[in-house]
Structure formats: structure tokens, C-alpha cells
Amino acid sequence: MSSIRQEILQAIKDYDRIIIHRHMRPDPDALGSQVGLAEVLRASFPTKEIYQVGGPVEGLDYLAEMDEVADHLYQGALVIVTDTANSPRISDQRFEFGERLVKIDHHPNDEPYGDLVWVNTKASSCSEMVADFALSFPEELVVNQAAARLLYAGIVGDTGRFLYPATTAHTLAISGRLLEYGFDAALLNRQLQQISLKVAHLSGYVYQHIEADDNGAGQVILPQELLEKYGVVDSETAALVPLPGTVDSILAWALFVWQPEGYYRVRLRSKGPVINEIAKRHHGGGHPLASGANARDLDEVAEIYSEIQDLCRRFKEEQAAAPEN
Numbered sequence: 001m002s003s004i005r006q007e008i009l010q011a012i013k014d015y016d017r018i019i020i021h022r023h024m025r026p027d028p029d030a031l032g033s034q035v036g037l038a039e040v041l042r043a044s045f046p047t048k049e050i051y052q053v054g055g056p057v058e059g060l061d062y063l064a065e066m067d068e069v070a071d072h073l074y075q076g077a078l079v080i081v082t083d084t085a086n087s088p089r090i091s092d093q094r095f096e097f098g099e100r101l102v103k104i105d106h107h108p109n110d111e112p113y114g115d116l117v118w119v120n121t122k123a124s125s126c127s128e129m130v131a132d133f134a135l136s137f138p139e140e141l142v143v144n145q146a147a148a149r150l151l152y153a154g155i156v157g158d159t160g161r162f163l164y165p166a167t168t169a170h171t172l173a174i175s176g177r178l179l180e181y182g183f184d185a186a187l188l189n190r191q192l193q194q195i196s197l198k199v200a201h202l203s204g205y206v207y208q209h210i211e212a213d214d215n216g217a218g219q220v221i222l223p224q225e226l227l228e229k230y231g232v233v234d235s236e237t238a239a240l241v242p243l244p245g246t247v248d249s250i251l252a253w254a255l256f257v258w259q260p261e262g263y264y265r266v267r268l269r270s271k272g273p274v275i276n277e278i279a280k281r282h283h284g285g286g287h288p289l290a291s292g293a294n295a296r297d298l299d300e301v302a303e304i305y306s307e308i309q310d311l312c313r314r315f316k317e318e319q320a321a322a323p324e325n
């Protein structure tokens, strides 16, 4: 077993107060890893103070809610941040006020903040890492049903229900072990999957307005008037992101979502071409096949789409040039 896990366990044992953070605009993996870990620590160390902090949970309140933590509680505390590659994206910047900082993440380690850094880019999700961590110290850490449910939700969320390439035999084995805790997985899967009627209607728009080129680039732009017409806000658009990828000819795509501050949130996905370099060039980052960025206006939106088009063209050319195997 990696010694970094032992070092993290030792740090947890050393502190009476532990405050756990995750990234802004949380998804099920951010909350699952953060609060799943919090539940494991509460069950394992009933006398320690364990807090989960961050901004709004954006429609995921069936998974978890956040604690209010006064500034002074950071003094002498251990802070753990899950699922967050870069420190500016940590929700609640008071993470710096603790005594010791631990980073647990599965994104490329572009910014190795923290005194202890455990990054595994091969893990399907940060929740898989936390589940691995919790299950690898059976004498010392207790996984209960609440923790298992949260960690399972994070894995299901980040793998698109075990669909995306980061899903491994180990992901399925860990998920199987979590299922043994007996939470209602069918209900949880429904909760993770369900959308409102207005988002269902907007999905129709998305399918009808996919713009795609011959090399497999795709895009959909959701402008202000459209979001207002459907009464949908950014935090409700997560379910729309995978839709262009269901089209057989599309290899890499972007969903551009207008924000009340005037810029566009960019959500990039791919079935092969590596898109996180594009994300990094536009104030973002993420995984090779799933990243996010920001475009200040429609000109930058057009620039990003053109970069996706170039990427897909080069990808196709490389594939065509590669010897048959």
C-alpha cells in the first residue's frame, strides 16, 4: 500500500479538528468524496470535530449539505481538499487557514498544493480514491451506509454510470464493495439521473442545435435569451453536457453556457482527442477527456470551437496515418 495513504491516516489521527473542502460548482464526485470522507471520519473517530464546507450544493442537496464553520476553527485544524486540481477552484478560500493541508485528487496534478498530496489520475473519481483509502484500513477506519452511499454516488457521477473509459475493473470491484452496505442504490441512481421538465425540453433544443463538422467536432451554444426562455440556470445544465456525445460522428464537443456575469462557461468532452490543453488555454483545466473553461464573449467561444475543430482534424489525420494493427 502506498505510504502516502499511511501518512494521510497519521495526519488524520494527529488532529482533533478536521475541515474538508471540495471544488466550486460541486458535482456528485466533489460532494461524494468530500462528505463520504467526512462520514468515514465521523464514524471512525467520534470524538473528533469533522466539518464539510463550501458554497451552495446546487441541486444536489439529496446528497449532502454544508456546515457553517467560524474562522477561528481553522486554527490548529487539519484541512483536506478533495477532487480539486487548482487552489483557486477550492470552494471557500479559508482552506489556507488550517495548520496542515492535504490534497486528494484524480485530476492532473497541475498545482500540487498541500503538505501531503495524493493524486491518482488513473482513478475514475476522487470518490473511488476515498473509498480505496477507507477500505484499506479496516482496523482503523469505519465505512458506514451513509459514507458508502456518498462514495458510490461520486463514482457513478464521474463515470457516467460506469460508461466512461476511466472505469476499470477496480472501479467496479470497489463499487461492489460499497453496494454491500445496503443503501438504496436504485433510488440513488434515479436521483442522480432525473431532470426537471424544463431541462427535458431544453434537451430537445440541444439535440436540434448541435453544430458538427466532418472531422467530429461539435458544439452547442446556450445564450442568455434561450436560458431565460426555458427558465434554466447554469447549475441545471449538467445533464445536457453528454448529449452531443451520443451522436456517432462526434468525437469532441463543447457546450457553451451563458453566465449572468456575461461570460460563457465552457464544458468540454471527448471520446479520444485530448481536450484539456484547450481548456488550459482558456482559463480552465480538467481531465484529458472531460474539462472545463471560460470564454469571455462569443469571439472566444468561436476561437475555442475552432481549436476543437483543429484538434479533431489532426486526430483524424493521425489515425489515418497510423499503421493498421
Ligand code: AMP
Binding pocket: 023, 027, 085, 086, 089, 107, 241, 266, 267, 268, 283, 284, 285, 286, 287, 290, 291, 292, 293, 294
Ligand atoms: P465540468 O464541465 O464543469 O463538469 O468539468 C469537467 C472537468 O473539468 C471536471 O473534472 C472539473 O473539475 C474540470 N474543470 C471544470 N472547469 C474548470 C476550470 N475552470 N478550471 C480547472 N478545471 C476545471
